[in-house]
């Protein structure tokens with residue numbers, strides 16, 4: 001298995017030099033160029049030996065589908081297959097004929113319960129079993145029901161995760177059983193009407209009463225009402241985030257210790273709300289209508305001391321507050337820890353949903369015919385180059401992101417203080433990137449399937465509509481990207497790497513950009529990495545310059561577009577790098593060829609998508625860009641020929657492949 005730290009932040013200074021073996025190859029090429037009488041080699045940079053060559057002529061690569069599936073599923077394959085089989089039961093079938101809000105919610109709730117009862121996820125506690133608990137994220141996406149999976153995510157990861165990470169033994173003992181089952185659902189009450197992305201400014205307060213050893217939770221203003229809370233229509237428990245206030249006494253000022261989590265019972269077993277707790281429904285939404293999202297607000301709601309999830313801050317029997325964090329900022333960050341699980345669950349779910357939708361759309365395109373030559377059968381949709389350019393990069397991306405998802409889950413399961421920030425940055429960036437890519441893939445699958453793609457019974461439309469909110473929940477993508485950009489720039493500044501990367505591209509680099517092998521993963525990673533580092537350095541310089549003129553906040557604001565592009569560029573480089581490392585470390589030789597095809601297709605697609613940047617900065621010539629585009633078109637043809645095998649390796653549960661449009665003779 002590959003080492004974990006190979007893909008941390010980019011080593012900027014290394015970009016001043018092209019990779020060593022490539023440098024030698026370029027020198028050799030330059031010598032050959034000085035002797036024009038000798039015949040030029042096709043490419044000076046050879047792919048590693050393990051890789052079979054790409055076909056690049058539209059012929060099929062002969063590879064075992066089962067080996068590709070095992071590579072993607074990783075060590076949890078038997079468990080994931082068990083879930084796939086389980087999802088074929090009628091209990092998990094799609095509710096495609098709509099129904100009213102209540103019946104959709106009942107259906108999603110029933111699926112959650114069935115999943116937790118039957119999946120065999122008999123965990124003792126979340127913290128010690130993160131790997132096994134996170135592993136099904138992509139397969140849960142193939143359940144093709146975001147309402148049910150969001151309800152599971154809220155219950156297990158947001159509610160359960162908060163108790164696991166913010167609570168102490170007494171909480172875990174009490175709540176673990178309720179998390180394991182869906183009999184007493186939980187919700188996560190963080191967002192308020194006035195503040196969504198800016199959680200630091202939440203207004204709900206919990207005032208400590210020492211005489212009664214209790215807290216009174218209060219919603220002080222209308223804008224402090226909790227909003228959008230998933231599961232809150234049926235939840236018996238909630239983790240409520242509020243500012244912990246120690247009242248003033250003996251002439252002392254009241255003290256605000258900032259955000260803390262409180263695990264509280266909001267409904268009794270008859271589902272009636274307790275006194276002091278109010279709830280109302282968010283009503284019908286653009287999608288995700290099987291999830292019961294609602295408002296929650298409190299009026300002098302008294303809860304015992306033990307409601308405080310006190311792993312990070314507690315009040316002793318003398319009424320003195322202490323915290324394991326000296327710094328309020330660190331405590332605040334710790335309070336948000338549960339969000340990292342759900343960000344990972346969201347990215348995995350989106351990857352799985354994309355794989356399911358692309359499977360349907362590609363199978364349909366192999367059946368459906370439109371137009372063609374006179375007196376001939378009409379042409380299959382899949383033979384149209386626009387179909388190939390719309391579906392194949394998304395297909396390649398969904399394989400790559402599935403593998404990267406597994407890698408991040410493994411890192412997160414073993415995370416330590418040393419690499420925590422790096423992994424968290426990756427989770428934030430990957431959540432944003434993978435959900436944007438997923439919505440793009442689902443839209444492509446929808447459009448490529450024409451009117452049939454718009455029918456709920458064919459599933460793609462349901463996924464497309466429901467996936468939309470994934471760009472917003474668990475951290476809005478634009479806001480998350482800013483966090484990533486901030487970490488990258490801070491890292492660069494810490495390393496003092498400013499001076500290293502020259503604006504001017506050296507002759508050696510220019511030769512490499514113009515003549516490196518565009519089918520070589522090393523070359524593609526180098527090109528993506530160069531863009532990332534250049535964007536990072538330019539952003540840091542712009543920020544420094546503007547801050548002098550306008551102040552830090554305004555400078556950041558003026559650079560926002562640049563910063564978002566930087567964050568995306570970072571994720572693009574990392575996912576290709578991670579996939580390549582996994583491929584070299586874990587793939588059987590029989591699938592090396594298909595994996596290389598997948599990697600090169602997606603990496604060239606990403607480079608082509610940013611061709612404006614490469615041309616604007618004279619990194620890649622227009623001629624070279626055309627070569628990249630032409631190669632991408634040919635790679636998409638190769639992907640098409642192999643696409644049925646690739647989608648088979650996803651193992652999408654049969655009942656979600658068996659949609660009406662694939663069973664009709666048109």
Ligand SMILES: Cc1cc2nc3c(=O)[nH]c(=O)nc-3n(C[C@H](O)[C@H](O)[C@H](O)COP(=O)(O)OP(=O)(O)OC[C@H]3O[C@@H](n4cnc5c(N)ncnc54)[C@H](O)[C@@H]3O)c2cc1C
Pocket residue numbers: 154188189190191195196197198227228229230231288293469472473474475476477478479560
């Ligand atoms: C269906 C659904 C389910 C949810 N479930 C839960 C739940 O169970 N529990 C819970 O606590 N919350 C939940 N949420 C809330 C969700 O986490 C928030 O909606 C999200 O954090 C964004 O907050 P907001 O809606 O207030 O948007 P805002 O923060 O107001 O953002 C609105 C827009 O402004 C932009 N923006 C904001 N700040 C900046 C900035 N600094 N720079 C540039 N642009 C900026 C954003 O990119 C976005 O486009 C849910 C939301 C939805 C829609």
